[in-house]
Amino acid sequence: MPELPEVETTRRGIEPHISGKKISELIVRERRLRWPIPASLESQLAGQEILGVERRGKYLLLRIAKGSLIVHLGMSGSLRVIAAGSDDALKTHDHFDLVMADSTRLRYHDPRRFGCALWQAHPVSEHPLLAALGPEPLAEEFNAEHLFARSRGRKAPIKTFVMDSKVVVGVGNIYANEALFFAGIHPKRAAGKLSLARCEVLVAWIKRVLAQAIEVGGTTLRDFVGGDGQPGYFAQSLQVYGRGGEPCRSCAKPLKEIRLGQRSTVYCTQCQR
DNA sequence: AGTATCTCCTGCGTGC
DNA sequence: TGCACGCAGGAGATAC
Numbered sequence: 437m438p439e440l441p442e443v444e445t446t447r448r449g450i451e452p453h454i455s456g457k458k459i460s461e462l463i464v465r466e467r468r469l470r471w472p473i474p475a476s477l478e479s480q481l482a483g484q485e486i487l488g489v490e491r492r493g494k495y496l497l498l499r500i501a502k503g504s505l506i507v508h509l510g511m512s513g514s515l516r517v518i519a520a521g522s523d524d525a526l527k528t529h530d531h532f533d534l535v536m537a538d539s540t541r542l543r544y545h546d547p548r549r550f551g552c553a554l555w556q557a558h559p560v561s562e563h564p565l566l567a568a569l570g571p572e573p574l575a576e577e578f579n580a581e582h583l584f585a586r587s588r589g590r591k592a593p594i595k596t597f598v599m600d601s602k603v604v605v606g607v608g609n610i611y612a613n614e615a616l617f618f619a620g621i622h623p624k625r626a627a628g629k630l631s632l633a634r635c636e637v638l639v640a641w642i643k644r645v646l647a648q649a650i651e652v653g654g655t656t657l658r659d660f661v662g663g664d665g666q667p668g669y670f671a672q673s674l675q676v677y678g679r680g681g682e683p684c685r686s687c688a689k690p691l692k693e694i695r696l697g698q699r700s701t702v703y704c705t706q707c708q709r
Numbered sequence: 710a711g712t713a714t715c716t717c718c719t720g721c722g723t724g725c
Numbered sequence: 726t727g728c729a730c731g732c733a734g735g736a737g738a739t740a741c
Contacts, residue, residue: 437733437734437735438735439735470717470718470735470736470737471737494735494736508735508736509735510717510718510734510735510736511718511719511733511734511735512718512719512720512734529719546718547718547719547720548717548718548719548720548734549717549718549719550717550718550719550734550735550736551735565736565737589711590711590712591711591712592711592712596712599735599736600736601735601736608734608735609733609734609735697712697713697714698713698714698715698734699733699734700732700733700734
């Protein structure tokens, strides 16, 4: 599932192929995503130039002069660029194509339809989905003091807490599991009980794990033209996610798997306290 | 306000 | 080979 590193890799992959180009049309085949694709979207986009592709959390923002196209990949979404002239057979769940004036296509594919494609006039940060978001995990604003201050008095498990997009964006289930392992913090520990020093360690690992995944994604997913555009998983070796029952890579004790907020949570009972 | 639960959806693995 | 089933999960909506 696209986590922040996949979304950032997607952004970097598609940006050079569509930025600066004029949109000729939007072709929608299936409007029923997480929210219906707005009926006015085709007319909003036609004839407009794409000024750039940005990212906020896991939302991709295609900037045009009068507003932004907001795209989320949900659980199973992907975008691929189809170069002008190349024929790329339409697959099931290819829900829309953004067609450029030079015939380059940006094709959205999403089997589970948990993603979305929405419109927001400037400023895009005022869209209800974006307005209350916390800082970017790799930005300076996400630091130990922020995590410490925000978590005081909170009884929620630290894993649930760091996955809350109002606290910090883009920390999905996989990377929350991984960062907590590296930080040596038990996922069920009450967020409000974490010391400033441990917040420091956790923040550092969240940044490190995400940055490393982006680096790996950058090499794995260089080619966004052709192919199936499926990001898949990163070649990085996961320490705990998906390894319940298998030996801890640090102490060899079998990893424990539990459910936390309906999410699969894996940790080492010995290394994480 | 904080917390827990429900919800959307399809592909995949499992058991018979 | 086919079917029913359970499960996975981002994150907003809803109910306490």
